[in-house]
Amino acid sequence: GAGVSQSPRYKVAKRGQDVALRCDPISGHVSLFWYQQALGQGPEFLTYFQNEAQLDKSGLPSDRFFAERPEGSVSTLKIQRTQQEDSAVYLCASSLGGGRATNEQFFGPGTRLTVL
Amino acid sequence: QQQVKQSPQSLIVQKGGISIINCAYENTAFDYFPWYQQFPGKGPALLIAIRPDVSEKKEGRFTISFNKSAKQFSLHIMDSQPGDSATYFCAANDSGTYKYIFGTGTRLKVLA
Numbered sequence: 001g002a003g004v005s006q007s008p009r010y011k012v013a014k015r016g017q018d019v020a021l022r023c024d025p026i027s028g029h030v031s032l033f034w035y036q037q038a039l040g041q042g043p044e045f046l047t048y049f050q051n052e053a054q055l056d057k058s059g060l061p062s063d064r065f066f067a068e069r070p071e072g073s074v075s076t077l078k079i080q081r082t083q084q085e086d087s088a089v090y091l092c093a094s095s096l097g098g099g100r101a102t103n104e105q106f107f108g109p110g111t112r113l114t115v116l
Numbered sequence: 117q118q119q120v121k122q123s124p125q126s127l128i129v130q131k132g133g134i135s136i137i138n139c140a141y142e143n144t145a146f147d148y149f150p151w152y153q154q155f156p157g158k159g160p161a162l163l164i165a166i167r168p169d170v171s172e173k174k175e176g177r178f179t180i181s182f183n184k185s186a187k188q189f190s191l192h193i194m195d196s197q198p199g200d201s202a203t204y205f206c207a208a209n210d211s212g213t214y215k216y217i218f219g220t221g222t223r224l225k226v227l228a
């Protein structure tokens with residue numbers, strides 16, 4: 001595809017359920033980022049992959065959050081035992097190079113997660 | 117020290133007017149400052165970016181002004197149009213890392 005795609009676009013989960021959010025980056029992009037965007041706020045960094053290697057997961061809010069990119073392309077963000085405070089838009093971004101700031105990050109449309 | 121403070125939270129401008137959004141930072145290691153535009157239901161899209169070795173960068177109707185000593189930068193949208201109505205985020209990064217620190221956003225509405 002021409003851009004970063006994410007699925008599902010919307011997800012409603014009951015508190016305690018596990019969810020999996022998918023990101024398809026732009027083909028050939030080395031770097032992949034996950035951000036969390038709370039309502040009315042700017043995106044906040046969660047984790048960063050360079051190819052299949054997760055180089056930084058310092059932004060993951062708890063050990064209930066887990067991300068993977070096993071083949072260096074598609075990535076999945078998994079949230080276990082969802083809580084209401086997990087409700088947010090989860091954005092995926094990719095960039096061509098190895099994470100340098102000069103490489104523009106291209107964002108997907110996000111997945112809006114609502115935990116009831 | 118990692119925060120980027122953005123103001124105003126919301127802005128209403130008449131068509132043809134100038135929209136001005138301001139950001140301030142503390143971390144002197146920041147050396148890359150992009151502005152992103154986000155429409156409802158869409159992801160942020162890069163609008164324009166600047167490095168602190170210049171004080172101003174212009175691309176079409178969009179201009180970034182940068183004041184290194186004050187640790188402030190701003191986005192100016194000239195001849196604002198209804199199609200510019202969106203949320204704008206400033207961000208900051210130091211080129212030794214890859215994390216963007218985003219401001220809280222400014223919701224711009226341009227009246228026709």
